[in-house]
Amino acid sequence: MVKISKIMYAQELIDKAFSRARKIRNRDKKKKTIDKISTVRNIISNSLKKYVRAFPDIYNIHPFYNELFDILIGMYKLDRAISSLEWADKKVNDIARRGIKEAKKSKDYKKIIRMVYGRISSVIYEIDDALKFLEDAKNKIQDVQFIDVNLPTVIIAGYPNVGKSSLLKILSSATPEIAPYPFTTKGLVVGHFYIEKKYDKIKVQVAEAPGLLDREYTERNDIEKQGIAALRYLPDVIVFLIDASYIGYPIESQExxxxxxxxxxxxxxxxxxxxxxxxxxKTNYMKISCKTGEGIDELKNKIIEKLKI
Ligand SMILES: Nc1nc2c(ncn2[C@@H]2O[C@H](COP(=O)(O)OP(=O)(O)OP(=O)(O)O)[C@@H](O)[C@H]2O)c(=O)[nH]1
Ligand SMILES: [Mg+2]
Known part of the structure; x- marks a missing residue:
């Protein structure tokens, strides 16, 4: 993804292009008209192309990211917004080309400029909603933590508030938010640790799947859906945490x-x-305490054993 600071909305984009064109001076009226039209076209067309390039090619991204972005922004809507920018870019180029051709033939420069500006403005106003949608989508995508789909990966899953972030913090470099209430973690949080080999250091990725409840996929909120996407595509090992101390969520639901x-x-x-x-x-499973550190070394060894590296 290309980093862009902000996607300009219709009004801002038009203002920028027209005010740049206003600065063009030339005694030759024909040249001046052609230059103005080209400037407006270039500024708008370059911006639209840059915006389109800023988004991942939705047909060529890893299925994990496809599903994640679908949850966050909706891939169909993204596809439609990008198509309308491509449509507008083509239209603006057509209008400019015709305007320039006209300026070469006729002498009614003022009328030509007015016509070109009017047509270009209405095309850009038509994509205002798409520009707004893309600015929002860009911010959401940029908030997603980078996840390397090719690294060996451990996903920590379980009900809300069971201590997933606490464990992630102990196991890895991540610094997640930890709080005594459920759904503290609202997206995927990622950290890393290294397994020392004789001649090598192997990087392992650890991520917390945001708190899951036992319910149908269609009933799940967007936070839970991100956790499901991670579980579907990423893990080599899943660490499932159970909290038998917590009175909020019954152990049967966690099971x-x-x-x-x-x-x-x-x-x-x-x-x-x-x-x-x-x-x-209270259970027959492996036992740990993220508070006292009890059982953590054993768990770490078990994870490394299961990763088979
Ligand atoms: N006593 C005790 N408290 C713990 C332990 N592990 C975590 N906690 C507490 O449990 C609460 C929830 O911990 P988190 O690590 O935020 O839990 P989480 O599963 O990430 O929660 P969500 O992201 O909201 O789903 C916090 O108040 C932690 O301090 C533990 O081993 N013992
Ligand atoms: Mg958490």
Missing amino acids: KLLQEIKKNFKADVIVVENKIDVSGG
């Missing part, structure tokens, strides 16, 4: 979500009970 995850995703699942400093350990 049901675990079964769903095991059924629907192909990665190895390591099930871990967290917060054993409070619960004392």
Whole structure:
């Protein structure tokens, strides 16, 4: 993706192009008219082309990103907005070309300029909604943390508030927000750790799938859907955290979500009970406490073993 500071809306784009053209001086009226038209065309056409290039080619991105962007902005809407910019670019070039041709033949320069400016303005106003949509989409895409789909990846999943961010922080370089209420993490948070080999250091990616509840996909909110997309495409290993101390979400619901995850995703699942400093350990799963650090080394070893690197 090309980084652009801001997508100009219709009015701003037209103002910029016309005011630049206003500065053109030339005693030769024909030359002046042609220069004005070319300037307006160049400024608008270059901006539109730059905006189109700023978005990923939606037909050639990894399916994980396709699904993620679909959740965040809607791929169909993105496709439509980009097509309307391409349409406008073509139109502006056509109008300018005809205006320049006219200026070479006729002497009614004022009328030609007025006609060209009028037509170009109405084309640009027609794509105002698309420009606004794209500015919003660009901001949403730029907020997404970079995820390398080719790195060995561990996804930490589980119900809200079970300690996923706490574990991510212990295991990796990430600095997620940790809070005593559910749905603190609203998008994918990514960190890394390295496995030291004899001659090599292998980079492993760890990500937290935002809190999931046990319910149908269609009932899921956009935060949960991002977690599902991550689970579908990324993990080599899933660490599923269970919180048996927490009274908000019953352990049976957490178990049901675990079964769903095991059924629907192909990665190895390591099930871990967290917060054993409070619960004392109520299940037969591997046990950890992100608070005291108990069991963390064992979990780390288990992850490395399952990654098979
Ligand atoms: N006592 C205790 N508290 C813990 C432990 N691990 C996490 N917590 C607390 O549990 C709360 C939730 O922790 P987070 O790490 O934010 O949980 P999360 O699963 O990322 O939550 P969401 O992102 O909202 O789904 C925080 O108040 C943590 O301090 C633990 O091992 N013991
Ligand atoms: Mg979290």
